Amino acid sequence: MFEATSPDYATARHNMVENQLRATGIIDPRILAVMNEVPREVFVPFTHVGVAYMDDAIKLISGRYLMRPVVFARLLQAAEITPTDGVLELAPATGYSTLVLTRLAASVSSVEPDALLHKEAEKNLAVLAPGKAAVYAGAPVEGCIANAPFDVIFINGSVDYVPEYLFTQLDEGGRLVAVVRSQGIAQNGKIMRFRKIRGEINSEVLFEADAPLAPGFALPRKFEF
Secondary structure: OOOOOOHHHHHHHHHHHHHHHHHHOOOOHHHHHHHOOOOHHHHOOHHHHHHOOOOOOEEOOOOOEEOOHHHHHHHHHHHOOOOOOEEEEEOOOOOHHHHHHHHHOOEEEEEEOOHHHHHHHHHHHHHHOOOOEEEEEOOHHHOOHHHOOEEEEEEEEEEOOOOHHHHOOEEEEEEEEEEEEEOOEEEEEEEEEEEEEOOEEEEEEEEEOOOOEOOOOOOOOOOOO
């Protein structure tokens, strides 16, 4: 169990779970319990700790964001993570999502491209979950072939596309979840789950959602006359 860093934060965390997550269909008791424990305020800039539990994306550095709690929780629920799963997380930023994942899965490998965020994630996880996750520097679109295959691939943000190469890193029965944008428009995103069944990838649309773009997952802009 994590100790509350402040009674006010503990109350805010509880309100987030009850008023945002439960109210929008998050029913997995493990997800609700973990998100009621993990101190989200630790992973945002000190100027934003007062709004850490609002239903909004929070700006970090390098143009990156912490996803809205509801969107994050819906992705978690869609991933159907079990205590024996090995998870690949792409673009963890400051490590909040990584810490949550360590409480749900057996192992977590994360790939972060930004040097400052990589350092911040490692520092946070060393304090709050020592030895529970490995954070690698690299391009999220390339995954982590050295540790593949994975039961779950969790893309921490929205994407214009999912590279086929990532599907090769899924184990049989494995799931990949992401907010997939339509025609590169953030407001047209949908939470999608991809599942490998007998070597084939099946996909399903679960919810409408918007999320900040994950680094490296934008399609090149077409030049128009």
